[in-house]
Amino acid sequence: MELIGRNLSPFVRRTAVMLKLLDLPYDQRGLSTADDTEEIAKINPVVRVPSLVMDDGECLIDSNAIIDHLLETGDPDHNLLPASGADRRAVLRLAAIGHGVMEKAVASSYERGRRPKELVYDKWVEMVEGQVVGGLAALNEAAAGGDYLHGSNLTLADVNAVVAYDFVGIGVRYLLKENPYPALAALSDRCGALPAFADTAFKPG
Ligand SMILES: N[C@@H](CCC(=O)N[C@@H](CS)C(=O)NCC(=O)O)C(=O)O
CATH class of the missing domain: 1.20.1050.10 (Glutathione S-transferase Yfyf (Class Pi); Chain A, domain 2)
Structure with a gap:
């Protein structure tokens, strides 16, 4: 998986923290919304970070949607978010x-x-x-x-x-x-x- 964005962004960093807490391996491409607009636009049409490009090419955008997926797949015991x-x-x-x-x-x-x-x-x-x-x-x-x-x-x-x-x-x-x-x-x-x-x-x- 590839996380798009720099950890200066709190939304990117919280996603990175969750990936690490869940032991999910990832690479990170430190693109910045101020300087790398065109590259980010190819991944997210509203040119924001974070995005998460998955191994099969599917791309998740917005830290809420990304973390929702990470919890669904990586936290079966609901340690980081109680089940109900x-x-x-x-x-x-x-x-x-x-x-x-x-x-x-x-x-x-x-x-x-x-x-x-x-x-x-x-x-x-x-x-x-x-x-x-x-x-x-x-x-x-x-x-x-x-x-x-x-x-x-x-x-x-x-x-x-x-x-x-x-x-x-x-x-x-x-x-x-x-x-x-x-x-x-x-x-x-x-x-x-x-x-x-x-x-x-x-x-x-
Ligand atoms: N709701 C989004 C917010 C993401 C966000 O605002 N990211 C900032 C970087 S800190 C960004 O992409 N800013 C550029 C822009 O909004 O135009 C999330 O949780 O991922």
């Missing part, structure tokens, strides 16, 4: 908060980084960053309750939370000044020691 009921709903809720933080942090970094300075709409930045802060606060509260966000083992909720938190540390770094989310920071440190997270951490350069 209240536990599944709780993990999906927390995972959605983490995913939302990624979306809003990416929106802020695009607004500030991809527009000419005079066209940056500060009120919009303020709004999406408020959404990031709300999501991080909720994840921090969940992280304060135990070793993992839900239950007694690592789940998709932790993957999303850690990847989202780490991305905020890159793309909207000033929101983490004075360590406002200590439980989430500790979760990120603990998970960061695991190979699936350490091997996928974005390294600039």
Whole structure:
């Protein structure tokens, strides 16, 4: 399998973390939506990452669809996402908060980084960053309750939370000044020691 995209993208990285946690071998083509538009367009008509090109050539797009497939085929015991009921709903809720933080942090970094300075709409930045802060606060509260966000083992909720938190540390770094989310920071440190997270951490350069 070939994962398309760079781990700077939290959506790509969370997919890479899941591939590693599930022990699914893959190669990665580090294409960037800013610089490799034409190549990405051949794989995904809306020119976004991640995509996952499977061994038979089938191509999955969007981290949600990709992870859905990885869980369906690679997690028969439902370790990373409970099979049903209240536990599944709780993990999906927390995972959605983490995913939302990624979306809003990416929106802020695009607004500030991809527009000419005079066209940056500060009120919009303020709004999406408020959404990031709300999501991080909720994840921090969940992280304060135990070793993992839900239950007694690592789940998709932790993957999303850690990847989202780490991305905020890159793309909207000033929101983490004075360590406002200590439980989430500790979760990120603990998970960061695991190979699936350490091997996928974005390294600039
Ligand atoms: N819902 C998508 C979001 C993917 C996404 O926004 N990826 C960004 C990279 S961080 C991208 O492709 N940006 C280019 C664009 O949206 O035009 C997912 O979860 O995979």
